[in-house]
Amino acid sequence: MLVKNLLATRLGKSELRNPTILNSGYLGVNSDALIRAAKMGAGAVTSKSCGQKPRKGHPNPTVLQFGDVIMNAVGLSNPGADEEVPEILRAVQGAGVPVIASIFAESAEGYVEVAGKISKARPAFIELNMSCPNVQLEMGIPFACDSRSAAQIVEMVKDTVKTPIIAKLSPNVPDIASIAKSVEEAGADAINAINTVGPGMVIDVEAKKPVLANKVGGISGPAVRPIAVRCVWEISRAVEIPVIGTGGILTGRDAVEMFMAGASAVGIGSALHYRGNESFKLICSEIEEFMKKNGYSKLGELRLEE
């Protein structure tokens, strides 16, 4: 008898064996790490955001964690698009699950250039990171905080490459649904919400200086989950395209909450810090257990009625 996979889901034309997706910036700085995440059970994997040129990122310390909060100001360190292409290609050939290549740039033309190069590696999606808050001291307010800029980038990238596009949005806006609508109208194939919240700041009062060398950093971890759930809920009611729900998901119950808010898949990052490399498998078995116990036969049934 054929056993039905309760966890199968779709993101546009890509079928996922399960709805857990490795977040950009976690593990995935090279092809080996992406392949390892797939072996650890991820349904899809996202690479660290890559830009036009090699970038060192911010000086250390770049990450801190206390309680339910993770703060980072990694500063988009990456080897640049030319070096990233063979890494993505190796991941596409070796991961056995869809590979999402994350990119960023400082202008719409920059996104077009990086997308053009990265598309040659044939990732399942290119994710446009337009929402990193820890580089705004140097790059200005993220493009995803402005409907017109976000839509323009999506439109120009869509005009250049055939690869399906995910727009990764920022929670740091008064009306995320209107930005989601704009990127959908501009041709985005999916949305990922959310990138980190803030930026925030933590001061070491004994040393009388900020803990992060960059002084401010984006906030993630379980503390931001209610913001992520609200964003996903607002976006899902505004658009038809699939939404990846990201932000502080540690357990199957957290993932179920995201599916109820309207997500088709969930981004997993913080969980790797709090629960380790088994996170994907644990979260999947917990979702499955919840569904069986409560009589759900597919993920779509979890969505709130309104």
Ligand SMILES: Cc1cc2nc3c(=O)[nH]c(=O)nc-3n(C[C@H](O)[C@H](O)[C@H](O)COP(=O)(O)O)c2cc1C
């Ligand atoms: C150390 C670190 C590095 C990150 N790097 C990126 C990145 O390069 N690109 C990106 O789009 N998001 C990046 N993020 C944001 C995550 O992908 C995710 O959107 C956010 O952390 C919320 O999910 P989480 O609580 O599960 O980590 C980073 C987050 C952390 C903690």
